[in-house]
Amino acid sequence: PRKIIIDTDPGQDDAAAIMLALGSPDEVEVLGLTVVAGNVPLTMTSRNARIVCELSGRPDLPVYEGALKPLERPQVTAEHVHGKTGLDGAVVDEPTMTVRDQHAVDFIIETIRREEPGTVTLCTLGPQTNIALALQKAPDIAPRVRELVMMGGGFSEGGNITPAAEFNIYVDPQASKIVFGSGIPIVMMPLDVTHQLMTTKARVARIGAIGTRPAQVMVEWLQFFERFDIEKYGSDGGPLHDPTVIAYLVKPELFAGRHCNVEIETESDLTVGMTVVDWWRVSGRKPNAMVMRTVDADGFFALLTERLARL
Ligand code: BDR
Ligand code: CA
Numbered sequence: 001p002r003k004i005i006i007d008t009d010p011g012q013d014d015a016a017a018i019m020l021a022l023g024s025p026d027e028v029e030v031l032g033l034t035v036v037a038g039n040v041p042l043t044m045t046s047r048n049a050r051i052v053c054e055l056s057g058r059p060d061l062p063v064y065e066g067a068l069k070p071l072e073r074p075q076v077t078a079e080h081v082h083g084k085t086g087l088d089g090a091v092v093d094e095p096t097m098t099v100r101d102q103h104a105v106d107f108i109i110e111t112i113r114r115e116e117p118g119t120v121t122l123c124t125l126g127p128q129t130n131i132a133l134a135l136q137k138a139p140d141i142a143p144r145v146r147e148l149v150m151m152g153g154g155f156s157e158g159g160n161i162t163p164a165a166e167f168n169i170y171v172d173p174q175a176s177k178i179v180f181g182s183g184i185p186i187v188m189m190p191l192d193v194t195h196q197l198m199t200t201k202a203r204v205a206r207i208g209a210i211g212t213r214p215a216q217v218m219v220e221w222l223q224f225f226e227r228f229d230i231e232k233y234g235s236d237g238g239p240l241h242d243p244t245v246i247a248y249l250v251k252p253e254l255f256a257g258r259h260c261n262v263e264i265e266t267e268s269d270l271t272v273g274m275t276v277v278d279w280w281r282v283s284g285r286k287p288n289a290m291v292m293r294t295v296d297a298d299g300f301f302a303l304l305t306e307r308l309a310r311l
Contacts, residue, residue, distance in 0.1 A: 001029040002121050002146075002249055005108060007066070008242075009038025009126030010048035011082055012089065012221040016304065017125055017151075017242035018049070019214060020250070022056045023307030027250045031111055031120070032062040034104035038126035038171060039078045040086035042068050045126075048087045050095035055214050056311050059097040066104030066130035070172035078167060081228045089224025090217045108134040112141040121249065122184075124150040125242040127168050132175035135182050142182045149245045152176065153262070153275030154191030155291070165273030166191050169264060173273045177264040186289035188262065189244040190275065193255065193292045197244070199226050199237035203301045207308060214311040240304075247300055248292070250307070254299050257292035261285040 006021060008014045021028050033053070035045045046065050053061045069075045082088065100107070108130065112120050122145055124131060135142060152168035153176075159165040169176045180186065199222050208219045226238030248255055261278040263285070265271045277291055 001025060001027055003029050003031055003115060003119055004121045004123050004249065005031050005034060005111060006123045006125065007034045007036060007104070007130050008049060009036050009040070009045045010052060011039040011045070011086055011126070011242065012225040013240055013242040014125045015048070015052045015087065015221060016218060016240060017246050018052045019056055019218065019311060020243045020246040020304055020307050022058055023310040024246070024250045028246065030061060032064060032107055034064045034066050034108060034130050036066045036104070036126050036130050037068055037075060038168070039082045041075070041077065044086045046099055047095060048085070050097050050099070051087060051092050054095050054097060055092065055217055063097070063099050064102055064104035064107045065099050067133060070127060070129055071132060071174040073172065073174070076171050081225065083224060087221060090220035092217060104130050105133045105137060109138040109141055112144050113138070117144040118146050120144070121146045122148040123245045124148065124152070125245060127171040128152070128175040128179045129172045132172070132178040135178055142184050145184045147185045147187060148179065149187040149189070149248055151189045151194065151242045151245050153188055153277070155275060155277040155279065157191040157195050159274070160191060162273065164265070164271040166275070169275055170273030173264050173266045177266055180262055180264055180288055187248060188289045188291045189248065190291065193244055193295050194239045194241040196295050196297050197240045197300055198235060199240050201236060204237065206301070206305050210305065210309045212309070212311065215308050218308060243304055244295070244300070247303055251299070251303055254296045254303070255292045256294045257290055259287045259290050261287050262289045262291060
């Protein structure tokens, strides 16, 4: 299995991603979860990560707390989507497992330095503050990272927090600029992909039919999370973002895209956090990311359902 670190800000869809990973031990070995402020403040994302571990029967999985706020910009959160706790929708026990003493940034650095070069994959499901801090503190880790697979950004779909920006990049564009300039091979799952992954009633019902406690809680979380899009856009369900990152590692053939240049807007008030994707390669700038654009949606939900059933 591929060794991965999941950097996350749970979030119901982050929870789905973590559970997909924990249900796929043949393909991915989760070395640890690093949490960051994002959907909700760090104390809550930390709590939520531990709830997901315990729900998945993995109270042994190490969880490390990272950045409390973005590198430069004031903190922005998304309670309007995820609820006050970030994991609203289901009644779950407060976690009993504790976080590790080590800071997330130091865990990331130490792990990449310890493991064989080219073997650790970073998965980012939230703002990329922790990764940027690690790269600033230890630039030597960049060439040792196998790949960074991320959910964030958008191009033909526009943005979801401003007309131009997707939430994860908008929250900490300075961090994403560092990541995209690092030379690490990047695979990007933008809104263009995730907006094709609607949690329709039929798909959620198939998860519910698994009949286990983790699956039942996932159904309740998804139903809470999607209400935002149902109310706002009248859609059947909402888009499922973060599990795309893990699905790519388990079954890359579900996705298709193009290797191209991506730059992050950090200056303009109007478009800050925008991912400027050179899909048509008109800029002459060097490609720095594999930008996915299409996904086999039924294949994706079949995979998610199958792996949730293994927890
Ligand atoms: C991203 O923002 C968060 O609200 C979700 O967890 C996902 O990572 C989607 O824009
Ligand atoms: Ca997230």
